[in-house]
Amino acid sequence: xxxxxxNGLCHQFGRGDRVxxxxxxxxxxxxxxxxxGPNGAGKTTTLKLILGLIKKxxxxxxxxxxxxxxxRVSILKQIGSLIDSPSLYGHLTAVENLLVFQKLxxxxxxxxxxxxxxxxxxxxxxxxxGRFSLGMKQRLGIAIALLHNPSFLILDEPTNGLDPSxxxxxxxxxxxxxxxxxxxxxxxxxLLSEMEKLVSHVGIINKGQLIYEGALDDLMAKSRQTSKxxxxxxxxxxxxxxxxxxxxxEKLDENKLITPNxxxxxxxxxxxxxxxxxxxxxxxxxxxxxxxxxFIDLIGN
Ligand SMILES: Nc1ncnc2c1ncn2[C@@H]1O[C@H](COP(=O)(O)OP(=O)(O)OP(=O)(O)O)[C@@H](O)[C@H]1O
Numbered sequence: 001x002x003x004x005x006x007n008g009l010c011h012q013f014g015r016g017d018r019v020x021x022x023x024x025x026x027x028x029x030x031x032x033x034x035x036x037g038p039n040g041a042g043k044t045t046t047l048k049l050i051l052g053l054i055k056k057x058x059x060x061x062x063x064x065x066x067x068x069x070x071x072r073v074s075i076l077k078q079i080g081s082l083i084d085s086p087s088l089y090g091h092l093t094a095v096e097n098l099l100v101f102q103k104l105x106x107x108x109x110x111x112x113x114x115x116x117x118x119x120x121x122x123x124x125x126x127x128x129x130g131r132f133s134l135g136m137k138q139r140l141g142i143a144i145a146l147l148h149n150p151s152f153l154i155l156d157e158p159t160n161g162l163d164p165s166x167x168x169x170x171x172x173x174x175x176x177x178x179x180x181x182x183x184x185x186x187x188x189x190x191l192l193s194e195m196e197k198l199v200s201h202v203g204i205i206n207k208g209q210l211i212y213e214g215a216l217d218d219l220m221a222k223s224r225q226t227s228k229x230x231x232x233x234x235x236x237x238x239x240x241x242x243x244x245x246x247x248x249x250e251k252l253d254e255n256k257l258i259t260p261n262x263x264x265x266x267x268x269x270x271x272x273x274x275x276x277x278x279x280x281x282x283x284x285x286x287x288x289x290x291x292x293x294x295f296i297d298l299i300g301n
Contacts, residue, residue, distance in 0.1 A: 001028070001029045001065075002026045002027055002028055002029065002062075003027050003028070003060040003064060003152050003184055003186075004025060004026070004027040004050060004061070004062070004063055004064060005025070005026055005027075005060075005061075006023055006024055006025045006049075006059060006060065006062075007024050007059055007060045008022050008023075008024065008058065008060065009022070009023040009024070009025075009046070009049060009056070009058070009059035009060070009061065009153070010044055010057055010058040010059055011042075011046075011049060011054070011056070011057055011058075011208075012135055017208075017236060018075075018208055019040075019042045019045050019208050020042045020045050020046050020049065020208045021042075021207070021208035021209045022059075022209065022211055022240065023042075023046060023059070023205070023208065023209065024210060025046070025203055025213065026047050026213060027029075027184070027186055027201070027203075028184075028201060028212060029120050029184055029186055030176070030178075030184055031185075031198050031199075031201045032174065032178050032184070032185045032187065032198055032199045032201070033184075033185065033186045033187070033199065033200070033201045033202070033203060034187055034188075034195045034198070034199035034201070034203070035047070035186060035187065035188040035189075035201045035202075035205065036188070036189060036190065036192060036195065036202060036203070036204050036205070036286060036295060037188075037190065037205035037206055038190060038206065038299060039190065040204050041205045041208070042198050042205055042207070042208040043208065044083065044155075044156055044188070045157070046125040046205070047076060047081075047083055047154055047156050047186070047188060049253060050063070050154065050186075051076070051079070051081055051154060052068055052069075052072050052076070053083070056068075056069070057258065061130050063075045063078075063079070064078065073284060074084070077150075078150050078151050078152055079146055079149065079150050079152050079153070079154060080142075080145035080146050080147075080148065080150035080152070080153045081153070081154040081155070081156075082138075082141045082142055082144075082145045082153075082154075082155050082156065082158060083154070083156040084156065085137075085141070086137060086140065086141025086142075086144060088129050088137060088140060088141070089129065090128065090130030091128065091129075091130060091190040092128070092129060092227050093125065093126045093129065093203070094116065094121055094124060094126070094127065094129060094132075094140050094143075095112060095116070095125045095126060095127055095260070096124045097129055097140060097144070097266055098115065098116070098140075098143060098144065098147065101144045101147055102147055105148050107146055107147050107149070111146075111147050111148075111149065112195045114142075114146075114221070114253045115143040115146045115147055116143060117133075117255070118143065118146060118168065118171060118173075118177060118181070119139040119142050119143040119146070119173055120139065121136065121139055121140060121143065124136065127189075128207065130247060132248075133166065134161055134162055134166060135162050135163075135165075135166030135169055136166075136253065136262050137171070138158055138159075138162065138166070138170060139170070139173065139233040140295070142155070142158070143171070145152065146177075150183070151183060151184065151261075152183065152184045152185070153174075153177070153183055153184070153185045153186070153187075154185075154186045154187075155174075155185065155186070155187045155188070155246065156188050157180070157188055157190075158170055158189075159194055159203075160188065160189075161190055161286070164213070164235065165260070167191070167194050171194065171197060172189065174194075175198060176181045176197060178225065184289075187199070192290075192291045192292040192295050193290060193291070193292050196290060196292075197290070199214065199216055200216060200231070200270075201215055202214065202216050202219060202291075204295060204298055204299070206298075206299045206300075210228070211298050211299065212298055218290070220291075220294075221286075221289075221293060223239070223288070223289050223294050224261060224288055225261065226261075226291065227261045227286055227287055227288050228258050228259065228260060228261060228286070228287050229258070229259050229261055229262060229267065229284060229285070229286055230252070230256055230258055230279060230283075230285050230286075230287060230289075231249075231256060231257040231258070231259065231270075231274075231281065231284055232255055232256055232281070232283040232284075232285075233255055233256070233257065233274060233279050233280060233281050234255065234279055234280040234282070235254075235255070235279055236252070236253065236254055236255050236256055236257055237254075238253045238259065238277065238278075238279050239250065239251075239274055239277075239279045242273055242274060242277040242279060243270065243273065243274075246270075247259050247260075247262060247266060247270055248260055249270075261286065267284060271284065
């Protein structure tokens with residue numbers, strides 16, 4: 001079951017080029033879906049289209065199986081969102097800020113304590129927001145987005161500008177919401193090393209086009225298939241002679257060989273052969289790529 005399905009979604013501002021171009025997204029229910037792309041790739045425009053904040057030009061958007069255009073009000077009741085920085089009143093406390101939005105959204109007052117707990121701000125509920133750190137403001141913005149008890153959260157670059165501990169707090173909070181409260185999350189970012197630790201699914205967009213979508217584990221597994229193993233030995237020439245063309249080994253320099261990512265049994269066999277031929281093996285290391293390197297390979301620069 002997908003929460004969001006778009007088909008052939010396109011958008012252009014004025015007479016400019018398409019900034020969203022034939023975009024077909026599938027966001028699975030229960031997932032934390034990382035929507036990644038370089039600056040200007042079209043992430044914010046896509047999220048605004050999904051939320052109906054800018055008018056759709058071409059293509060279809062289905063949310064919870066229903067077309068957005070005909071069901072906008074009922075669909076948006078199930079979605080919480082934070083696009084851009086949250087609009088907060090600095091002279092009011094966190095609770096007072098939440099009271100403003102609670103009245104506006106006409107939701108239950110008890111939700112205020114619940115959302116403060118959810119974002120980890122219960123202890124600073126009575127502090128003036130003007131004295132909050134950027135990370136705390138961001139969390140309060142997410143608390144406001146959660147007031148009406150949505151089952152799906154859309155966040156645009158929620159860790160932008162945060163220091164490493166602020167990023168960790170947001171990451172842990174989102175993970176808790178997903179795991180313990182069953183909230184699905186669509187989160188855009190260009191901080192891939194941070195997001196790699198959080199997301200279950202990824203969509204990678206470049207110049208308005210989707211260039212990869214799927215489970216993070218599948219993407220990492222695909223990448224491992226093309227990864228290599230580096231052998232640091234006492235004598236690469238002798239090692240090559242011993243292997244006599246097997247295991248697709250290639251000499252890198254005086255000491256190092258490189259092979260494809262072999263099964264463990266073959267690594268063990270090759271290691272024993274080398275030791276048997278009096279070639280010492282000092283280290284065997286993989287060059288598995290992280291999400292950031294895979295992303296750079298995919299977008300091509
Ligand atoms: N209101 C607008 N009018 C004209 N062009 C716009 C408007 N909003 C965005 N753009 C352009 O559309 C393109 C995509 O912008 P968008 O903000 O969707 O990208 P993004 O992937 O979110 O980038 P970033 O990570 O920098 O926020 C950019 O070239 C941007 O300059």
